[in-house]
Amino acid sequence: MGESTVGGDRPLVIDPFDAVPGLAPLRDAAWDGDWVATRAFFEKIPSAEAEDASFAATLLAGVERTEWFLEKAAKAEPADPLPRTLLAERYIHLGWRARGRGLAKDVPWDQAELFQDWLHKAERLLIEVCAEHPAYVPAWTARLATARGLSLGQSEARRRYDRLAEHHPHHVEAQSRLLQQLCPKWGGSWEVAHAFAGECASAAPDGSHAGVLVAEAHIEHFIDLEGAQATEYLRNISVRDELHRAARASVLHPDHPRDWHWTGDHSTFALAFSLGGHLTDAAPHFAALGDTASESFWRYLPDWKSRFTEYRTAASAML
Known part of the structure; x- marks a missing residue:
C-alpha cells in the first residue's frame, strides 16, 4: 500500500502515512477502529499546532470505513468537539469522492445529490461544534470545505476563514482551502x-x-x-x-x-x-x-x- 513502481524505477512512496513515519500510529488506530488510540494521537499535538491537527484530520478522513467508529465516538462523547469534527471530515471526504473531480456542470445529478447529502451531514455537525467551541480551529477549517461544496459563496467562506484566523493567522491548511474558493471555478x-x-x-x-x-x-x-x-x-x-x-x-x-x-x-x-x-x-x-x-x-x-x-x-x- 502506498507504493507505485513506475517504468522500472525505484518504488514511489505516495502514501503520506508511509512518507511521514510520525503519522503511522494514526493509520494503525484507524485500521483497528481504535478510538482511544485515535484520540491519544490528537491529544499529543500541541494546541499551538492547530494546522497539524487539521492536516491529520484530513488524512484520517481518507482511511476507509472510519465513519463507523467515529460515529460511535461522537455519540459516546457528545461534549467533545474532536470526534464530531473528525466525523465531519470523513463525511466531507465521502462527499467529494461521490462527486468526482469534474466541473460542476459535468457532475451527474445522482452524484451531485449524494455529494450534497454528505456535506449537509458534515455541516450540521460542524455548526454544533463551532457554536459550542467557537475557537476550535479544526472545525472552522472543515467548514471551509463545506462552504465551497454547498456553494455558500465568497463572503461566507471569508467569514469562516476570518473566524479561524482570529486564533491561528498562519494556518496554511485553511488558507489552501480558501484559496480554492477564490479561484474562478468556484466563483472567484x-x-x-x-x-x-x-x-x-x-x-x-x-x-x-x-x-x-x-x-x-x-x-x-x-x-x-x-x-x-x-x-x-x-x-x-x-x-x-x-x-x-x-x-x-x-x-x-x-x-x-x-x-x-x-x-x-x-x-x-x-x-x-x-x-x-x-x-x-x-x-x-x-x-x-x-x-x-x-x-x-x-x-x-x-x-x-x-x-x-x-x-x-x-x-x-x-x-
Missing part, C-alpha cells in the same frame, strides 16, 4: 486568488510552508488555461521568479522544519517548476523528495506517476 477571480496567496506567504514567518500557496495558485491558473496559453503561462519568467522567491522563503529556507507537510509542499513546487520547464529550479525539490511524492496537485496530469519520474530524472541531471 485570478486577481483575488493570486493576491491572497501572496499575502499569506508574505505575512508568514520565514521558514513557514506558506509559500506553497503561491505554487498552488499558479498551478490552478495553469490548469484553467488551454493549449499554447497554458504552456506559456508557467514558462513566464515573472511567474518563475515569484515561485522561486516563495520557495526560498519557505521550504528552501534554513529555518524550515521537516514536518508533516514537507512531501506535499516539495511535490507542489516540483510540479510548478517542471510544468514551466524550469528544471534547475525543480531539482532541489525532487532531491528533497527522493522516492516520495504527493499526488495532491500531480493528479491533474494524466499518468502522473510516470510524469513525476520523468521530470525527476530530467531535473536530477541539472544538479
Whole structure:
C-alpha cells in the first residue's frame, strides 16, 4: 500500500502515512477502529499546532470505513468537539469522492445529490461544534470545505476563514482551502486568488510552508488555461521568479522544519517548476523528495506517476 513502481524505477512512496513515519500510529488506530488510540494521537499535538491537527484530520478522513467508529465516538462523547469534527471530515471526504473531480456542470445529478447529502451531514455537525467551541480551529477549517461544496459563496467562506484566523493567522491548511474558493471555478477571480496567496506567504514567518500557496495558485491558473496559453503561462519568467522567491522563503529556507507537510509542499513546487520547464529550479525539490511524492496537485496530469519520474530524472541531471 502506498507504493507505485513506475517504468522500472525505484518504488514511489505516495502514501503520506508511509512518507511521514510520525503519522503511522494514526493509520494503525484507524485500521483497528481504535478510538482511544485515535484520540491519544490528537491529544499529543500541541494546541499551538492547530494546522497539524487539521492536516491529520484530513488524512484520517481518507482511511476507509472510519465513519463507523467515529460515529460511535461522537455519540459516546457528545461534549467533545474532536470526534464530531473528525466525523465531519470523513463525511466531507465521502462527499467529494461521490462527486468526482469534474466541473460542476459535468457532475451527474445522482452524484451531485449524494455529494450534497454528505456535506449537509458534515455541516450540521460542524455548526454544533463551532457554536459550542467557537475557537476550535479544526472545525472552522472543515467548514471551509463545506462552504465551497454547498456553494455558500465568497463572503461566507471569508467569514469562516476570518473566524479561524482570529486564533491561528498562519494556518496554511485553511488558507489552501480558501484559496480554492477564490479561484474562478468556484466563483472567484485570478486577481483575488493570486493576491491572497501572496499575502499569506508574505505575512508568514520565514521558514513557514506558506509559500506553497503561491505554487498552488499558479498551478490552478495553469490548469484553467488551454493549449499554447497554458504552456506559456508557467514558462513566464515573472511567474518563475515569484515561485522561486516563495520557495526560498519557505521550504528552501534554513529555518524550515521537516514536518508533516514537507512531501506535499516539495511535490507542489516540483510540479510548478517542471510544468514551466524550469528544471534547475525543480531539482532541489525532487532531491528533497527522493522516492516520495504527493499526488495532491500531480493528479491533474494524466499518468502522473510516470510524469513525476520523468521530470525527476530530467531535473536530477541539472544538479
